[in-house]
Amino acid sequence: MRRILKYFKPFSLLLIAAVALLFVQASADLALPDYMADIVNIGIQQGGVDSPLPTAMSPKTFERISIFMTAEEYADVQAQYTLIESGDSAYLAEYPALADGAIYLLQNVDDETRASLEAILSKPLLMVFGLEQASQSPESAAMLFPDGGFDLAKLPPGMDIFDAMKMMPAEKMTEISTALDERFSALGGEKAIRQAASRAVLAEYETLGMDTESIQRGYILHVGGIMLLISLISAFASITVGLFGAKIAAGVARDLRRDLYERVMHFSGAEFSRFSTASLITRSTNDITQIQTVTAMFVRLMFFAPIIGAGAIIHALDKSTSMWWIIVLAVVLLLSMIGTIFSIAVPKFKLIQKLIDRLNLVARENLVGMMVVRAFGREKHEEKRFDTANVELTDTNLFVNRVFVVIMPFMMLIMNGATMLIIWVGAHQVAQAQMQVGDMMAFMQYAMQVVFAFMMLSMLFITFPRADVSANRVADILETPITIFDPENPKHF
Template identity: 45%
Template sequence: MKVIMKYLKPFAGTILVSLLILFGQAIGELSLPNLMSDIVNTGIQNGGVEQEAPEALPSEGYALMTLFMAEEDKETFQNSYQLIEGGSSEAEAYSEEFPESQEMDFYVLDETDPEQLISLESIFSKASYSFVTFMQEMGGQQGGTAAVDAESGFENVDLDQLYALVPQLQQLPQEAFTASMDVADAAEPMLYSQIGILFTKLFYEDLGADMDALQNQYIMTKGAQMLAIAVAVSVASVAVAYFSSRIAAKVSGRMRRDVFAKVESFSNTEFDNFSTASLITRTTNDVQQIQQLITIGIRMLCYAPILATGGLIMAIDKSVSLAWTIAVAVIALVGIMMTILSIAMPKFKVLQSLTDRLNLVSRENLSGMMVIRAFGNEPFEENRFNDANEEYTYTNRFVQRLMSLLMPAMMLVMNGVSLLIIWFGSQQVADSALQIGDMMAYIQYVMQIIMAFLMISMMFIFLPRASVSATRIGEVLDTDLSITDPNDAQPSLKNEGLITFKDVSYHYPKASENVLNNISFTARPGETTAIIGSTGSGKSTLINLIPRFYDVTDGAIEIDGIDIRKMTQADLRANIGYVPQKGMLFSGNIVSNIAYGKDDASTDEIMKALEVAQAKNFVSEMEDGIETAIAQGGGNVSGGQKQRLSIARALVKKAPIYIFDDSFSALDFKTDAALRSALDAYTDNATVLIVAQRISTIMDAEQIIVLDKGRIVGIGTHDALMKNCETYQEIAKSQLSEEELA
């Protein structure tokens, strides 16, 4: 995962902004159940009355409540309220909210801090509950009042009848109320809180307050807050999705670019360690897996812990006694996830290897289609593809089925926990230990916690596969290059093209024996040096050492007196016009392919290169001439045409060194002879190296090097080698008649 973190580092600021937005989104999500709880508890059950201590109450009600307070509480209560005479100028300020306040004396709550208000609410609610308890003990219908039940509240209460009791109750000693006050102290806070709200509503109604309007205003206000928060949460979600998608796209783009650039810098040694199909998969499929992880990860991996933690805190705040249901849910969720992932993780690693294999088989079939058809092996290749495809399909299906169990398992846990909360929560509601709105909010918070785990479980679907992909990409990016530029590179000042091999030996990585042994020769400007030998003698390997496709194991290769390992690869290859053994063309047209050797090549230079390469005639016969489209890999031209266009691409470069690695093999003898004749004039001052199988191609070379089993067994002109090199003689006699050799 270090690879992912490395690429995410430049986007730290954007990720931080996204996290802040997610934090705000989580706060919004977590506040919605609270608002819903307020609507149910306060808006519906309490009629919109938010606090237990009334903001105003009639003087008779004030006198009634203070009877059931301890002396210390009574003092606090009296200090918090101010008497307002009915009809006075001070009462005018309350006439709109409490119309009846003009007809009676009443008390109003002074400005008080939140902590004192909480204490005041507790005092008022306990006094209310003490009064209800006292009335129950006195026999219910005393004084003509309706029945009072501490659990169900009041029915058709006449406050005037209650107020009439005040003179009688004031004559009783304080000890008469002690028992009911002790009951209130021992009662559940929620129980006496509900009684306090009921008395507050009664006093508001007595003062003429419009309780329906108060309830509607409260519900509408809370509903508007919920709507505003929901909109804000939606906007935050869209913003985070935008940022995460943008970051993921940029990271994947840079990652693909760096992987491609790294592969471009690979020598043949590194290519031997990675198959082409694997490199393609790593550049495409593996990067795609990481892109998906980042897109979803920023939104879910960061958001889920915030939501789960906040949900846990809010749920416990609503009901500590039901907190065990969260523990049950978490244990069940973690157990399910760990079980499934422990099975799936090894399969994810296998899946990427199977993707490589499927790509490999597909690529080989597409590239070798002609050979497959020629040998009639279509059924064999179909079976080979089916084997790779079925193994990939089986593994992928197994993983997908396994991971698909996560969602129904999570839903089972979610619904099971909901039933537990409703079952045990309803009992607490019946015991007045929990309000209905709080139970509903608790359920929502638990659902949010489970949803957070659902998000985490979804991340575990992407995380293992992306982790494997990141490891595979890291293997490419962390590959040590066997061929690198020196820190103190020496530029070639002469550009003459003098090539010197000094006791050069080479063996492939992990090979036990050298492919080339003690190779020493000099290739001079203005001369053609040809290399010939039997198959496997090391001809192409020797040629590939010059542009540093491989680096020598021992010895040195110098160009113009400078060891090529002390030159930058760009400077070295800028001096070489290279024609590979297999002609390779790129999709585009003839001009773009020829100009590949020289970006600023003029039309005249291109035409001259085509003429020397004996390609001008067939190009001119094409309908679009040099603008003729070239298919991928040169599929719309013949092998000989492809080879001549490859030669023209090297010639247009006007380099001091030309390397032709068996580049004339697809040419007929007439074209071969014409090309060599034109080439002699075109490369008059250049060093030309030709690898060839045909004696006729190299007979006129100033220097011919004969290789056998990686060693030079002969060096000289054609005539000299015919006299003193047995290996060359065998090759020549196998190809030419005595008359031709003479």
């Protein structure tokens, strides 16, 4: 193909624009699984609460979380919340609990302050929520204190667990806080703690009488709207790249045909003796069509596949670093399959072009010499010649197509096998609170994107040799020196 690269130069701007749009499309496609994970993790599992920082708390909860904070932390939290007195009509519709009592309302805070408050409140909120569940269920208490370090059955009748904790010695309180902290830390890291704390915030919202269904619905619709917008951007980029690729491919093919025709028109008998007429016809039609087809594929896939593949690997490892081997296994199996097919099919590509030349030659000889063939009664012989050339070309094409037809079933087998492995391994990690369900689903999609990226590259590399053969055949014509040409200053008679 490098022998005809100069024909791509007039389309450099279109090619640059196509590559830029491919970056946009790849970025959009890579963002969608993340948003899907957010819908599952936050929209469904957390009820649409995307932050462990509650916008409102009851005075009872506000007092209880102070048990698990230092005085400095409690002061920082208290400084960012405003006490709204009972019956305030400005907030009553959103917070129905105001009808019965006051609430603490979060002030407008910047991102840095919000992050600081989230870090302070995540575990205290989770501890309060866990103890509230434990006080209502002996099973929950046993799970929270598996070593029996704090027996809720020993509390005096009617005594609140939090009132009891306030009366405990500092050493005992530190021991319980440490035990709870270790218990919650075993959930699987900051992400799991953040998710569990968000559920505690959701429970607090329900206590305040807030419309939690509206919160969940609003979050899902918001993220879904973003996904729809990203999908439209991706579709626009894909359509535009396809248009640019078609223009580049058609333009290159047009210029090649024009120059090839002009070159052949200046051929003398010496040049025609090197290339048969049938071969010239094949090179100006079938070979240039092969170049045009692969050029369109090249513009679309050669840049997109590496971008989407590399990006998907990075995003997948961000979701889970322990399942990288599944992606590697799928890619190795895919490349092994493609390599085998490549070694079998590629040698046939050169043969196909020669067989097309042969078929054109036989057909042309038969048409040109039709009267002679009929005069000598050689119709059966010519039919046999054509049938032989036709059968050879057909058999070769069938062989190549039969080799390629196994790609899709094997690819689906590899993809489905990888999906099963991801679900199997991911389910165990979800059960151990090491991974969220949405992250597992996103990892699955990223793994499929990686497989598809390698698949696209492999298909491009398989079809490229055939186009390279065609490009060399066309370049042979374009680079053939003319032995007889018109003088620059012809003499007139």
